Amino acid sequence: MLKQPEAAAMLKPSETVVYKFFFIYYKNMEIIIFGNELLRQKAEPVKDFNRELKTFLENFLNTMRKEKGIGLAGPQVGFMKRIFAVQTEKDVPLVFINPSIVETSQEMVKYEEGCLSIPKVWAEITRPETVRVQAWNERGRPFTLEAEGILARAVLHEYDHLEGILFIDRLSELKRNKLIAKFEKIRALGYADTVCGKP
Ligand code: NI
Numbered sequence: 001m002l003k004q005p006e007a008a009a010m011l012k013p014s015e016t017v018v019y020k021f022f023f024i025y026y027k028n029m030e031i032i033i034f035g036n037e038l039l040r041q042k043a044e045p046v047k048d049f050n051r052e053l054k055t056f057l058e059n060f061l062n063t064m065r066k067e068k069g070i071g072l073a074g075p076q077v078g079f080m081k082r083i084f085a086v087q088t089e090k091d092v093p094l095v096f097i098n099p100s101i102v103e104t105s106q107e108m109v110k111y112e113e114g115c116l117s118i119p120k121v122w123a124e125i126t127r128p129e130t131v132r133v134q135a136w137n138e139r140g141r142p143f144t145l146e147a148e149g150i151l152a153r154a155v156l157h158e159y160d161h162l163e164g165i166l167f168i169d170r171l172s173e174l175k176r177n178k179l180i181a182k183f184e185k186i187r188a189l190g191y192a193d194t195v196c197g198k199p
Helices: 004-010 013-021 051-066 149-162 173-188
Strands: 071-073 083-086 094-104 108-115 118-128 130-136 142-148
Touching: 051 071, 051 083, 071 149, 083 149, 094 149, 108 149, 118 149, 118 173, 130 149, 142 149
Parallel strands: none
Antiparallel strands: 071 083, 083 094, 094 130, 108 118, 130 142
């Protein structure tokens, strides 16, 4: 076996660098939870596609992945700008900046929804089946997307966040109050997994 200094001498400088510094650090973003007034405010348009926005997006997308969300909106991390991301299974994340909903289908569908800002509760919500959305991507390029299924659902849910609307607002008052009561119970128990019906 080689002694330490000899082993080190066998490495080219570039290899040493790879061994020592091959780490990527992300800033952890805290998800804002139901009850915080920021979730009720309307987000402002993004004006500059600058370096700050790029850095924000790296951390933002990483937070979404870590929390296993299929979507995340700026206000959910206290960033009051019109920006959200969606990542349905297998797909790469799609970033929507200053989005506008161009068209929605007349056909409505029911689908079970949850939200990282109201953890551990779910409810069936009725929304349009398809949506056409126009937005700018992370490189500042405009695009239009026609979505259906879970992607349409995620786009509409995240868009609502930019308007200060939460999925529970789309329930009847009775159902909403029941869900809030359930959530408050779970919150009081510290989000214990044992009280949650789903993983
Ligand atoms: Ni949400």
